[in-house]
Amino acid sequence: MMLDNSEDLDTVTAAVASGSVPRQPPPTSHAYVHDNPDLGLLPADYRLSDDDAQRRIDQLDEELSGTVGSLADNSYSRTVRRLRNLCKFYQRLPTSCILQRYPTLDSQNPVGLGGYSDVFRAVSEAYGAVAVKRIRSHVYSDRSTAFKAFSAEAVTWKHIRHPNVIPFRGVFTSPTEFSIVSDWMAHGDIVSYIKSNAEAHLEMLILDIFDGLRFIHGINLVHGDLKGTNILINNQHQACLADFGFTTLVRTNTMTPRTTTALEGGSVRWMAPELLTGRGDLHPQTDVYAFGVVLWEILTCRLPFEDLSADAVVAVRVSQGLRPCLRCITDSPAVPDGLLNTITSSWIDTHSSRPVLNDTLREQLLLPVLPTPKLRVRGFTRLLFLLHAVFGSTAALLLLQMFPEEQLPVAILLTLFAVLFVRHLFNPTIRLVPIQTTYFGPSLLIIDPTLIAQGWNGLSAFSCACLLAVHVPMVIWLKGQFFPSVITFCLVIFASAFVCGYHDVSYGILRMRQLMRSYQPKDDHRTQLYVSGLPDEVTKKQLHQTFSVFGDIDWLSLHDEAQSSRSHNHCIVQFKNNNAAEKALLDMDGFELEGKQLRVERRHAFRLLSTQTNGQIALA
Numbered sequence: 001m002m003l004d005n006s007e008d009l010d011t012v013t014a015a016v017a018s019g020s021v022p023r024q025p026p027p028t029s030h031a032y033v034h035d036n037p038d039l040g041l042l043p044a045d046y047r048l049s050d051d052d053a054q055r056r057i058d059q060l061d062e063e064l065s066g067t068v069g070s071l072a073d074n075s076y077s078r079t080v081r082r083l084r085n086l087c088k089f090y091q092r093l094p095t096s097c098i099l100q101r102y103p104t105l106d107s108q109n110p111v112g113l114g115g116y117s118d119v120f121r122a123v124s125e126a127y128g129a130v131a132v133k134r135i136r137s138h139v140y141s142d143r144s145t146a147f148k149a150f151s152a153e154a155v156t157w158k159h160i161r162h163p164n165v166i167p168f169r170g171v172f173t174s175p176t177e178f179s180i181v182s183d184w185m186a187h188g189d190i191v192s193y194i195k196s197n198a199e200a201h202l203e204m205l206i207l208d209i210f211d212g213l214r215f216i217h218g219i220n221l222v223h224g225d226l227k228g229t230n231i232l233i234n235n236q237h238q239a240c241l242a243d244f245g246f247t248t249l250v251r252t253n254t255m256t257p258r259t260t261t262a263l264e265g266g267s268v269r270w271m272a273p274e275l276l277t278g279r280g281d282l283h284p285q286t287d288v289y290a291f292g293v294v295l296w297e298i299l300t301c302r303l304p305f306e307d308l309s310a311d312a313v314v315a316v317r318v319s320q321g322l323r324p325c326l327r328c329i330t331d332s333p334a335v336p337d338g339l340l341n342t343i344t345s346s347w348i349d350t351h352s353s354r355p356v357l358n359d360t361l362r363e364q365l366l367l368p369v370l371p372t373p374k375l376r377v378r379g380f381t382r383l384l385f386l387l388h389a390v391f392g393s394t395a396a397l398l399l400l401q402m403f404p405e406e407q408l409p410v411a412i413l414l415t416l417f418a419v420l421f422v423r424h425l426f427n428p429t430i431r432l433v434p435i436q437t438t439y440f441g442p443s444l445l446i447i448d449p450t451l452i453a454q455g456w457n458g459l460s461a462f463s464c465a466c467l468l469a470v471h472v473p474m475v476i477w478l479k480g481q482f483f484p485s486v487i488t489f490c491l492v493i494f495a496s497a498f499v500c501g502y503h504d505v506s507y508g509i510l511r512m513r514q515l516m517r518s519y520q521p522k523d524d525h526r527t528q529l530y531v532s533g534l535p536d537e538v539t540k541k542q543l544h545q546t547f548s549v550f551g552d553i554d555w556l557s558l559h560d561e562a563q564s565s566r567s568h569n570h571c572i573v574q575f576k577n578n579n580a581a582e583k584a585l586l587d588m589d590g591f592e593l594e595g596k597q598l599r600v601e602r603r604h605a606f607r608l609l610s611t612q613t614n615g616q617i618a619l620a
Helices: 006-018 031-035 043-047 050-065 075-090 143-158 190-196 202-218 284-300 311-319 337-346 359-364 379-402 407-426 449-478 483-518 540-550 578-588
Strands: 117-124 128-135 168-174 177-183 231-233 239-241 374-376 429-431 435-437 445-447 528-532 553-560 568-575 599-603 606-608 617-619
Touching (some): 043 075, 075 143, 128 143, 143 168, 143 177, 190 231, 190 284, 202 239, 202 284, 202 359, 284 337, 337 359, 379 407, 379 449, 379 483, 429 483, 449 483, 528 578, 540 578, 568 578, 578 599
Antiparallel strands (some): 117 128, 128 177, 168 177, 231 239, 374 429, 435 445, 528 568, 528 599, 553 568, 606 617
16 A cells, blocks of 8 residues: 555554564663654654553544645644554544444455455445445555555545545454545446436536545645546535545655555556656655546547557556657537546646646636637747748848749748748737647647747747858858758748747637537437457558448448557547447447457547527536
């Protein structure tokens, strides 16, 4: 289990248990505490008798129960950390956590299985239907280690009180069992709920997840295992976060980095690349990455990277830049731009560049069209834009001198730079639209428009000026075609056009994409088929011919995996008639095409509900 900096505490606890270190050290023996401030324990905490330790634990538990945690300071999280470590050190739990009567299990067979626990449905006299999460003690080296993991989850869960977190009800312990009791979520996990409820309000469910995760981050905690199966639906049809076995505290500068490897715990398909490569520790932004994958998961109702069966392979590919297929959600015009932007920005390799869960992001999360920020360019930056237009025109004229017969291309370039010069002279406002692409490698590349306007602008202008200063005299002196100068002038033209025109072109591309999405097929009431297991070199024409035997095809979308080593991975087919789609589903699932066995299933396509439900998103 990945708990908060428990290696040092485990060392102390093991030493105490073996008798090599007394439980009540001399009052002057505080070197260990001073050298290890990340344990969250005070010097006096190591010298308590069993009864005093229980009183101290109950006191801290009562103190935390009287507050919901301050978002302005770290006192709440420090108290949680101290309570967790006291429980682990003394192998005790707060009295208020312990249930006196064990709930009555519906069956001895678990209804859910996890990596470290089994979940049973039960009935409690006090709380009605409850879920009993029974820790598998045998997967730990000894009972003491199992108790540390169990107590850390129980104490943390008890003190995360929010409408979008499953209510904690208590624990039950015995010599052979550690169990955590919480409310029973009759509607199951969020993906199963969406699949079985065509009118599920995705908009509200997404905001529920956002609010619950933001609250956890607000009290300086990190969930650490966010995924679809850990998001359950309560009786009010709200999404609630569950499973806090990997929840830890935000690491401060004084805390020891964790050495647990990614494959030892957590869920690889939702884990941020820095966790998979060991280059980073659990952090709120690793939860943000998982949040982006969860959004993709609930919008597609599919397992991320389902074509890769081994988690170890997924870990390697994600660390190399692989991400879930964006085309699977961009094919639908119902997905808001705000949601797409949140997903892509959450998947950035650098955790510091991922968004922060705040009010601004919440407001933009479900906007159909994101507002495009403007930047008013003044002074020196504006002069640099104008200089680029001059540099580009100069390079074009020099090329004309070297190639007099190429008058038309040069005239086009001169016209372009004249337009750019006039545009920046009389309209100093530019649009800040980032371009996201995977064409330059496996990683998701995001070009920051502010960086181009304020960083690359100056560097490019300086480089162009130096290149022209060197090559213009050479061209005049040689009076002929000097190949290095030709390359140089072409580079100057490209750099000048890119810096001057990038912001206008990127804004035009954005508007064109929005226009194209508005003309995409909107009749999502018809059955759509998701086809995977395609041959590597299959073409759209081949697939159209294969499926058209069942009826007229409305549209077919073949998804190229730009981040994958294969040419194609899957496609989506929509027929004009639902009966044709049902027949294709029945006959084509398992069909062999060019030596590959196809897998065909219904696609859960999202659509906009009627205006009576305020335009909320739903799945069909």
